[in-house]
Amino acid sequence: MDFNTFLELIDEKFALSLEHGKGKILPLEEAIKEYVKPNQIIHLGFCGGFSMGAIQEITRQFYDKNPNFHVACLGATTHVQYMLGANLQTPMIKKLTTSYAGDAYPRSTMVPIFNHHIKKGMDIEYCTVLTFTLMLLAAAMDLPWLPTNSIIDSGMEEEGYFKKIEDPFATDSSSPDQEIGLIKSLHPDVSIYHAWASDPYGNAVFVPPYGGDIYGAYACNGPVIVTTERIVDTDYIRRHRDYVRLPGHIVAAVVELSYGSHPSMFYGLDGGGYVEDIPYLLNFHKNNRVPEKLHGFVKEWILNVRDFQEYKKKVGVEKLLELSGRIDPESWKEDLKCQLENVDDLDSRPINEFERLVLMASEVITEILKERNYEIILAGQGFSNLAAWMALFNLSEDDVPLDLVAEVGFYGYVPRPGSPFVFNISNIPTCKMATNVIDILGINLGRSNSCAVLGAAQLDRFGNINSSKIGIHHLIGSGGSNDVGSQYRAREIFVVMVHGKDRLLDKVPYVTVPGKRVSTVITTKGVLRKIDNSNELVLTEYFDPDKRLKQDIINDIKENTGWDLKVARDVKRMSTSSEEKVNMLRLLDPNGFFLTHN
DSSP: OOHHHHHHHHHHHHOOOSOOSOOOBOOHHHHHHHHOOTTOEEEEOOSSSOOHHHHHHHHHHHTTSOOOEEEEESOBSHHHHHHHHTOSSSOSEEEEEESOBSBOSSSOBOOHHHHHHHTTTOEEEEOOHHHHHHHHHHHHTTOSEEEESSSTTSGGGGSTTEEEEEOTTOSOTTSGGGEEEEEEOOOOSEEEEEESEEOTTOOEEOOSOOBTTTHHHHHOSSOEEEEESOBOOHHHHHHTGGGEEEOGGGOSEEEEOTTTTTTSOEEOSTTOEEOOOHHHHHHHHHHTTSHHHHHHHHIIIIITSOSHHHHHHHHOHHHHHHHHHTTSTTHHHHHHHHHHHTOTTTTTSOOOHHHHHHHHHHHHHHHHHHHHTOSEEEEOSTHHHHHHHHHHHHHHHTTOOOEEEETTTEESOOOOTTOOOTTOGGGGGGOSEEOBHIIIIIIIHHHSSEEEEEOOSEEETTOOEEOSEETTEEOOOOTTHHHHHSTTSOSEEEEEOOOOTTTEESSOSSOSBOGGGEEEEEOSSEEEEEOTTOSSEEEEEEEOTTOOOHHHHHHHHHHTSBSOOEEEEEEEEEOOOOHHHHHHHHHHSTTOTTTTOO
16 A cells, blocks of 8 residues: 555544534424423523523423423522513422522622512522532432532521531541531433533533533433534534533533523633623613512513514614623723713712721721731622722732632632622633632632621621521522531631611521621621620721711610620721722722612
């Protein structure tokens, strides 16, 4: 055989094919009709973004059929509200397993539709961001359970997926810290993800941060549906192999669905993707305050719309292109400029109590961080988020190194002005590492000298936090806060919250986060700390914007606290922050989503 024949043989036998296996492309309507059935456990995957288009189609096909779905998802926000708002009489969802149920963008708030359907029989199974992910990881690894340090000493111990045992490898079984939690595996019947790209066979590209990652697909006992921004050939898949999180043999159906995560953001490769549709979301939130109005919104935007293509036409081609154009890492500058043009009193209006709260909290946290040499700080939602951001900027002025993290996979990010949303897409390009929930909450917080700043709906004298429920009345849930406050995670927790007798209680009705690691609470009235090795919070500083008598201020604080609040012997008055810091804070939230709308 001559040399040319060898070359021909090589070209024939060793060439990489652009096709691989049987194609699985289906229209969205057909994929949902084929694979989604009543009474299923439906996992709505989050690996960069939910498949909002698929969830809309499920809503269209099943809203009037009483499907009794068990929906499992990392967080239940706009997408789950679509499903619940479609039928106010009979909930499509009989059981919801999630770490969080409420509004997330632009701020964390309770939503009436969840309590509306709880009264009609819907059950919420409360978990955390990390433990939800571990449920799926256990199932993906074909294990009955996985161990965890989360949930111990919280109200979620009563959930059916959790057991607590003594560590069988502990050397001192008498120590309370030797207890270990077990998280039962969760096997969905169908799992749905949205990808940046997929070939026709289901090899799918996902772009970090990965959030809950793709464990739900591996955990699934039934079909996996992948909706994707684009369908590509297998050569593209090979060239982007570092981003392929899901192999084709796992996938049953591939649906091409550009803008499939709208109205949420979606981050892509090579400058692709789109930002959240803020006007749409604000309109949605304006209507979801009342179940009947939410139903009207869902009827207009989903039930009366034929399919997702018609939905996109209703949104508008120009609007979608605008959202894509604003994905540029520097677009926040132009966005901020436009926002500032509509705010004429940014540097002249008087400071309000919410701005004072955030600024005072950031000052308190900054001073503690200078002493403790922490390496990582996790920012929660709302006021706590802004306080952590401002503390980071304060420390940078003194060259104190500190990495800011967020639970869905942001590591070492630097906040961009213009949006106070904790998962602001403009912050992704500033990350030192973009990863997933397990890396942030399961590993880095526990293996580092770390701290966290959290919010709280309610808090008691020992620092126990309730953000989950009061009786059967649902609040919002844990999110990642319990994971942060659990054993061996954040070394210290700071809480930032509004002061009130209905918020600061003698005993919280439900423990979302045990108070063991809560050291400092900053409220709209003052600072409470655990001092002198006590586990009870004591008033150590107070705010005095109106120049009142010291004793009058202290009496007011005590009267507005739900327990007999002790006062430190050397209680101090805190001074107001500089004008420069006030303006900087307002640049982080120019629309006042947190600073003027609480």
